[in-house]
Amino acid sequence: MSANASLERERDGAADAAAEVPAISVEGLTKVYGEGQDAVRAVDDVDLSIERGTTVGVLGPNGAGKTTTIKSLLGLVLPDDGTVEIAGIDAHEQPRAVYRHVGAMLEGARNVYWKLSVRENLEFFAALGGQSVAAARDRHDRLLDAFDLAGKADEPVNDLSRGQKQKVSLACTLARGTDVVFLDEPTLGLDVEASLELRRELRRLAEEEDITIVLSSHDMDVVEDICDRVVILSEGSVIADDPVDELVGVFETQAYRITVEGPVDGATRELLDVEFDAGEWTETGDRTQFDVTLADGDALYDVLDVLRDAGLSLADIDGHDPDLEEVFLEVTGRAEGGEDA
Numbered sequence: 607m608s609a610n611a612s613l614e615r616e617r618d619g620a621a622d623a624a625a626e627v628p629a630i631s632v633e634g635l636t637k638v639y640g641e642g643q644d645a646v647r648a649v650d651d652v653d654l655s656i657e658r659g660t661t662v663g664v665l666g667p668n669g670a671g672k673t674t675t676i677k678s679l680l681g682l683v684l685p686d687d688g689t690v691e692i693a694g695i696d697a698h699e700q701p702r703a704v705y706r707h708v709g710a711m712l713e714g715a716r717n718v719y720w721k722l723s724v725r726e727n728l729e730f731f732a733a734l735g736g737q738s739v740a741a742a743r744d745r746h747d748r749l750l751d752a753f754d755l756a757g758k759a760d761e762p763v764n765d766l767s768r769g770q771k772q773k774v775s776l777a778c779t780l781a782r783g784t785d786v787v788f789l790d791e792p793t794l795g796l797d798v799e800a801s802l803e804l805r806r807e808l809r810r811l812a813e814e815e816d817i818t819i820v821l822s823s824h825d826m827d828v829v830e831d832i833c834d835r836v837v838i839l840s841e842g843s844v845i846a847d848d849p850v851d852e853l854v855g856v857f858e859t860q861a862y863r864i865t866v867e868g869p870v871d872g873a874t875r876e877l878l879d880v881e882f883d884a885g886e887w888t889e890t891g892d893r894t895q896f897d898v899t900l901a902d903g904d905a906l907y908d909v910l911d912v913l914r915d916a917g918l919s920l921a922d923i924d925g926h927d928p929d930l931e932e933v934f935l936e937v938t939g940r941a942e943g944g945e946d947a
């Protein structure tokens with residue numbers, strides 16, 4: 607048997623075993639930078655279990671611990687506590703075995719070789735993963751097509767536009783054909799069309815090839831579009847871990863935009879703010895508009911009671927569909943607000 611065939615078999619065997627365990631399993635992950643008073647608990651007792659073929663978005667405000675978590679999953683940061691397993695393999699005890707399963711794009715286009723052509727880059731990264739050029743050629747052709755790079759295959763990366771370089775970088779991450787892929791801001795710098803191409807390809811990889819994708823992005827459209835599940839981190843802890851639809855759905859029925867006739871006095875505004883978290887006050891013409899996010903559907907009647915007691919008449923009430931960004935701000939705001947939550 608050739609070395610390549612044996613490698614393929616080894617990879618297939620590993621894939622079979624991996625099918626029975628989560629693609630990613632994290633328990634009690636903790637990372638503290640520095641010591642004493644200067645210590646920063648960047649990741650604090652994080653648990654995660656991600657099934658194969660899932661696309662998970664990791665969100666959180668700056669400094670929430672996203673990068674540290676992802677680098678710990680890759681074995682690039684040594685945690686102070688907890689375990690990380692990729693396809694059932696301990697990331698810190700067997701980093702080389704884990705490397706066969708993971709690909710990562712962490713620093714945009716900086717990871718590719720600008721003097722090599724697009725195809726040479728793909729071949730180089732596939733070879734790093736132990737694949738022969740011949741075995742990977744079909745995959746590379748498909749990636750070149752998917753990212754509209756086929757016409758540029760023989761050009762040095764240096765001659766490409768910024769967006770094209772970003773796509774090459776992403777294609778190189780996928781060129782090895784690993785079953786888990788980490789992507790940090792994959793659409794940064796891409797135009798709308800390129801971003802859509804990329805989303806299509808990522809969806810296809812997850813659906814057809816059962817690849818597990820973990821991505822961090824500040825582009826909520828991308829997350830909403832391609833992720834099955836969203837994990838929100840704040841101050842090193844997981845504060846939400848839900849299917850995207852559920853996360854948006856929970857807020858959907860409880861967010862309202864209310865319009866009343868005339869101005870609303872300060873005391874009534876304060877009461878609505880304290881009791882129902884009213885905000886986004888705007889006055890247009892003879893009307894006043896504000897938003898409330900309610901703990902449950904019945905609370906809407908309590909809002910209407912307050913309006914009636916203040917002698918205000920209702921002009922309009924509108925169930926307001928939030929997008930993921932609003933949900934994200936709401937969830938992280940609650941976490942920071944402590945007992946106001």
Ligand SMILES: Nc1ncnc2c1ncn2[C@@H]1O[C@H](COP(=O)(O)OP(=O)(O)OP(=O)(O)O)[C@@H](O)[C@H]1O
Pocket residue numbers: 639640646647648666667668669670671672673674675
């Ligand atoms: N090498 C380091 N040394 C000391 N502190 C660090 C180091 N890396 C990260 N931190 C701190 O750990 C915390 C989490 O940082 P991390 O980069 O993981 O957050 P993030 O969610 O990725 O942030 P961003 O969205 O800004 O990239 C921050 O308070 C950060 O300042």
